[in-house]
Amino acid sequence: MRSPDQEDPFAPLRPLLAAEAAAEASPGGGIEAADLEQAVWLRLLELGGPPPEPDRWLRRAVRAEVRGHARRLRCERPYDDPDRAGPPTAGRGVEDQVLADEQRRAVRAAVRRLPGRCPEVVTALMSRSDPTYREISRELGISQGSLGPLRSRCLGCLRTILNSRVGSPGGRGNAR
CATH class of the missing domain: 1.10.8 (Helicase, Ruva Protein; domain 3)
Incomplete structure (x- = not known):
């Protein structure tokens, strides 16, 4: 005591x-x-x-x-869970998993290239914990009201970066 x-x-x-x-x-x-x-x-x-x-x-x-x-x-799932069909990747082929991994890597690389506070905002939005706007605004020190417009601008920049990476489709089958 x-x-x-x-x-x-x-x-x-x-x-x-x-x-x-x-x-x-x-x-x-x-x-x-x-x-x-x-x-x-x-x-x-x-x-x-x-x-x-x-x-x-x-x-x-x-x-x-x-x-x-x-x-x-x-x-976590209990052992006797009847809805559990197997591991989360069951039913997906190896090619699908590789393509999905490559796509995730490309998105993460594009997020790192975003300007200003956008990498922080988009990373917080992509978090597996699925935070609320309130949690994100507190974590980043941004007002909750400005988070929505900032999110829109950041996602627009991300869309532009990802679209420029893909390129425009060329004429198929035409040798020039």
Whole structure:
């Protein structure tokens, strides 16, 4: 038991963590605020002390736990799941997988060539965790209202880059 003269270094973090967990917990998503708090407390205790920027660290840790939970929900299946037909790539041929991989690489390369903040925005939009506009705007430090127009401009630039990569179709079968 801790004596009253010893101060708890984590005491200032309790209300902030409770608020972050309550804000990020999804009622129908299967994760509760208490579960989020517990997971983040475990991360904090593994650190051995409060992090240098506790408010920022807590926000990131809570979001990481939410993303991890969402990922597990998408990927995990019980052994007796009758809807499970096999691995996610079952039914796809090797050629289809290679073409899909090549297409993903081309899109990622085009995203890296985008101007300004567009690479950050498009990468956030393409995230497997499927973040909301609110989450993306908080993560990137952009107002939520300006995210939509910025997204449209960035996707237009991406479309232009990808179309220029493909080129225009030439005359087929005509030797010149």
